[in-house]
Amino acid sequence: MIETPGILVTILSFVLVIGPLVFVHEMGHYVAGRIFGVKADAFSIGFGREIAGFTDRRGTRWKFGWLPLGGYVKFAGDMNPASQPSADWLALPADERQQTFQAKTVWQRAIIVAAGPFVNFVVAILILAGFAMAYGDIRMPPVVGGTAPGSPAAQIGLQPGDRVTALGGRGIETFDDMMRYVRIHAGETIRVDAVRGTQAFTRDAVVATDVQRDRFGNEYRVGRLGIIGGKPIVVPVSLWEAPGVAVRRTGQIVSMMVETLGQVITGRRSVKELGGPLSIAKVSGEQMALGLDAYVFLIALVSINLGFINLLPVPMLDGGHLFFYAIEAVRRRPVEPQVQEWAFRGGLAAILALMLLVTFNDLGNFGLWKNLAGLIG
Structure with a gap:
């Protein structure tokens, strides 16, 4: 509904x-x-x-x-x-x-x-x-806990225990880094660098496109590899550590904005996805x-x-x-x-x-x- x-x-x-x-x-x-x-x-x-x-x-x-x-x-x-x-x-x-x-x-x-x-x-x-x-600060290493059947991750042979080190040539440090990268590269072919034990290997994967719909009827086109993560670790954050965590998260958000804008400019992402004041108003009401x-x-x-x-x-x-x-x-x-x-x-x-x-x-x-x-x- x-x-x-x-x-x-x-x-x-x-x-x-x-x-x-x-x-x-x-x-x-x-x-x-x-x-x-x-x-x-x-x-x-x-x-x-x-x-x-x-x-x-x-x-x-x-x-x-x-x-x-x-x-x-x-x-x-x-x-x-x-x-x-x-x-x-x-x-x-x-x-x-x-x-x-x-x-x-x-x-x-x-x-x-x-x-x-x-x-x-x-x-x-x-x-x-x-x-x-x-x-707290949710931290999860970029280690494969499992793969969804038929997903791009399963098709390129990723196995539980594999550690993803880079996507599209960009270094990956956490599972969240992996999710952020994949979400904005739907339909693209990307290089997946990983390590199994002590053996490094590389695969090319086509990021699946997942159309999601929220309870307000909004549809979102997001990328998906089908990698299932392990159990997240929530680390308490003190008053002195909080600014550093916040700056890091702000930097990650800005990085996604820069990349998304680049995709629009180069034609890899449709200009139809750009929203204005009316969209902000709509989302504001929904988030409230x-x-x-x-x-x-x-x-x-x-x-x-x-x-x-x-x-x-x-x-x-x-x-x-x-x-x-x-x-x-x-x-x-x-x-x-x-x-x-x-x-x-x-x-x-x-x-x-x-x-x-x-x-x-x-x-x-x-x-x-x-x-x-x-x-x-």
Whole structure:
């Protein structure tokens, strides 16, 4: 039986995920700017027309926009998308100009921009550290406990006791490493390196595709080798060990994101699998229905996603700004304003196109296009 959370639960859970994460992201920019003496004109959660807000004693307008899909900090003197000095900026009094973003050195600007994604990763690490302390660190060696009949593992002759050392040329240290790799390589032929006793051997296996369906009716296409693991070992994690475990898990999640993005770019994974805000809202409601643990873990995943996506070297994103600052640091002078202007226009066009694509995918996942096709037919 398919279960679906109500629309109100979905909307509430989405706002409770996105709102705080956007707030801490922008707060990272804001605090870093304050440290370097940059005045903030506005701090907004959401885009578009202001629906509520106030102005503090420093002159910063704190407000909520009607479209809760992001936010921004507008620093003093930030008069164009590329944050380049302009005639208006040069006309400012010297004391006011010193408090603007453009007046800061390239490394200070880079820290201010990088602070947003950095805080997102910190939030995720704190959450994952809490999970590690609460539930321990599950460790299972990559040793074959058995193979499912007819599975790829059985077909290539893996036997109980074999230790998998690498998949696709990538070293494997734990059973979880093996599962993470296999899940995102459905249908691909991979090299399996293993050791039996003291004898190393190599086999080529075609990863099976397993279509799974959860209780909400969502279908997932995941890879499967059919290796059955042994008994997991749960190791207690102390307060001092928790950050290290959390950082390692965050790194593993980011690694999967990088590889999955590479698969989409190279065509090995369909762009139809990309989701947007509507998918996040849907999953938020579902995870809230599953319980607090699942919901908080989703917050950590979304926070990592926000940090990762914002660091991509795409103009209009934080990573695009950092890319230009890196060029400026090497050249010892900024990239020409007109070049940055066109780059940011292109970046905006690319982001808008991506938003249209993922929204189209989201509506398709909700069954809209299938229902319309049925009505037309």
